[in-house]
Every structure is written in C-alpha cells, then in structure tokens.
Amino acid sequence: MNRQEAEQYLYYAMNIGELLLENGAEVGRVEDTVRRICLAGGAERADVFSITSNMSASIYGKEFGSCTQTRRVVNTVNDFHKLEELNCLSRKICEDGMTFGEIEREIERIQKEQGYSFWWLVLDYALISGSFCVFFGGNARDMVISALIGVLLKFLMTFMQKTAANHLFNALICSVAGGFLANLAVFASVADHADRISIGNIMLLIPGIAFTNSLRDMFSGDTITGLIRFMESILLAVIIAFGFNIAGFYFR
Known part of the structure; x- marks a missing residue:
C-alpha cells in the first residue's frame, strides 16, 4: 500500500469513526x-484519540510512512440502528476486506437510512409526556395536556434544529415554552397540576443517556471524555430546570 492509498484508507476509517461519534457511540468504541x-488495512501502528467533539488518528507503515488526519464533530444524536450498521461494516472490513468503492457505497447507504418517521416521533413524544405525568401523580386532565405539550415541543425542537442554534439555547427555549404552556393550562383551568405536567415534558429534554455515558466513559478509563460529557449533562439539566422555573415565575 503506497502513501496515497494509505491516506485514502485512513480517510474512510475516519468517516466511520466520525459517524459513530455523531450517532452516540462511546469514545472507546x-x-x-x-x-x-x-x-486490518496494512498499517503497522495506529494511534487514535477521540473526545466527544474531536477525533484524530495517525498510522504508520514502512511502505507509506506516517499519515495523520483529524475530524471535528459538531452535532450528535442517539441512533442505535446506525451504530449497529456501522459496527457490522467495520467487522466486515476487518474480516473480509473491502475495496474503497465498496466501503464508500456502504457508508453512503448507512447515511441515507431513515429512522422513525416524524409523525411516529410525535406520537412517541405524546406518549412519553403523558405517561410520566401520570407516573408522578398527574390526573387524566394533566395527562392529556402534558401529551399535547409534548407534541408541540416536538414541532418546536424540529424547528430549532433547522436554525442550527446551540443545543443549550434550544433546550432553554423548549423548557421555557413547556413550562409556560403547563402553567397557562392550569391558569385557564383546563389542567390541575402544572408541576406534574412539567415533569412529563422535562423527560423529553433531560440528558439521561449522555449522563449515563459520561459515567461509563470514566469507569472505562476515558476520564477526559467522561468529565466533558458529565459537565455538559449537568449544564444542560440546569438550563432545563432554569427554563421551566422562568415560566413558573410569570404566573406567581
């Protein structure tokens, strides 16, 4: 493998790593x-370092020397289906070997795969909000209002994501909107408990997976990444609580 082939092979390996990070994989994976x-591609040594928003890799081989590439990862989601597909692709590359064209086609196929439809997610948001509202003591009226607010929050989140705004700002706007609508419903006498309605909506925003991953990273030895994710989760939770409280103060 000459230097040009090594650079191209590393490029595709970094593409797979970037997609793994974007779809919620832990840095160790x-x-x-x-x-x-x-x-598997012929490098004698490969050193890879990754945190939540950046990844760099250096490979060495006698035939091509040393090659280094870096990637900046901005947006992350949790898509376990794509993670499974990427894991299968990486295993196939390592076990069977694939040409550059085959790897590129598989990466494009995985990127184009669609998850759940928008309207299915809207239904999920309604079920999650309403269910948690009841779980924490809300009545039937609270459940219905919480489910409706959950639907509205899904539309708001989708709109905010298209604006490419900071995810902390998105969370603040959504939490203020959710808290305001919950208190407004109680003020208008169509619901009874604003706090229990808000709890159902908070569950849509709370960074539970990120917080769990931060602890797992720290226990796995990836202390830097674990601390970064831990602080991001705590900051996001504080902003969400702050947003819901701002809305509550207006009605006091």
Whole structure:
C-alpha cells in the first residue's frame, strides 16, 4: 500500500469513526474501531484519540510512512440502528476486506437510512409526556395536556434544529415554552397540576443517556471524555430546570 492509498484508507476509517461519534457511540468504541480498521488495512501502528467533539488518528507503515488526519464533530444524536450498521461494516472490513468503492457505497447507504418517521416521533413524544405525568401523580386532565405539550415541543425542537442554534439555547427555549404552556393550562383551568405536567415534558429534554455515558466513559478509563460529557449533562439539566422555573415565575 503506497502513501496515497494509505491516506485514502485512513480517510474512510475516519468517516466511520466520525459517524459513530455523531450517532452516540462511546469514545472507546470509536477509537477501537478506527484502530482495528487501520491495522486490518496494512498499517503497522495506529494511534487514535477521540473526545466527544474531536477525533484524530495517525498510522504508520514502512511502505507509506506516517499519515495523520483529524475530524471535528459538531452535532450528535442517539441512533442505535446506525451504530449497529456501522459496527457490522467495520467487522466486515476487518474480516473480509473491502475495496474503497465498496466501503464508500456502504457508508453512503448507512447515511441515507431513515429512522422513525416524524409523525411516529410525535406520537412517541405524546406518549412519553403523558405517561410520566401520570407516573408522578398527574390526573387524566394533566395527562392529556402534558401529551399535547409534548407534541408541540416536538414541532418546536424540529424547528430549532433547522436554525442550527446551540443545543443549550434550544433546550432553554423548549423548557421555557413547556413550562409556560403547563402553567397557562392550569391558569385557564383546563389542567390541575402544572408541576406534574412539567415533569412529563422535562423527560423529553433531560440528558439521561449522555449522563449515563459520561459515567461509563470514566469507569472505562476515558476520564477526559467522561468529565466533558458529565459537565455538559449537568449544564444542560440546569438550563432545563432554569427554563421551566422562568415560566413558573410569570404566573406567581
């Protein structure tokens, strides 16, 4: 493998690593996947370092020397189906070997795969909001209002994501809107407990997966990434609580 081929092979390995990060994989999995792909491609040594928003990899081989590439990862979501597809692709590359064209086609196929439809997610948001409202003591009227607010929050989140605004700002706007609508419903006498309605809506925003991943990263030895995710989760939770409280103060 000459230097040009090594650079191209590393490029595709980094593409897979970037997609893993974007879809919610832990950094240990990302580093191990990219390293294994590079070693399977003929590199004698592969050093990969990743945090939540950045990834860099260096490979070495006698035939091509040393190659290094970095990636900046901005937006992350949790898509476990794509993670499974990417894991299968990485295993196939390592076990069977694939040409550059085959790897590129598989990456494009995975990127184009659609998850749940928008309206299915709207239904999920309604069910989650209403269910948690009842779980924490809300009555039937509270449940219905919480479910309706959950639907409105889904539309608002989708709109905010299109504006490419900071995710902390998005969370603040959504939490203020959710708290305001919950208190407005009680003020208009169509619901009874604003706090229980708000709890149902908070569950749509709370960073539970990110917080769990931060602890897992720290226990796995990825202390830097774990601390970054931990602080991001705490900051996001504080902003969400602040947003709901701002809305509550207006009606006091």
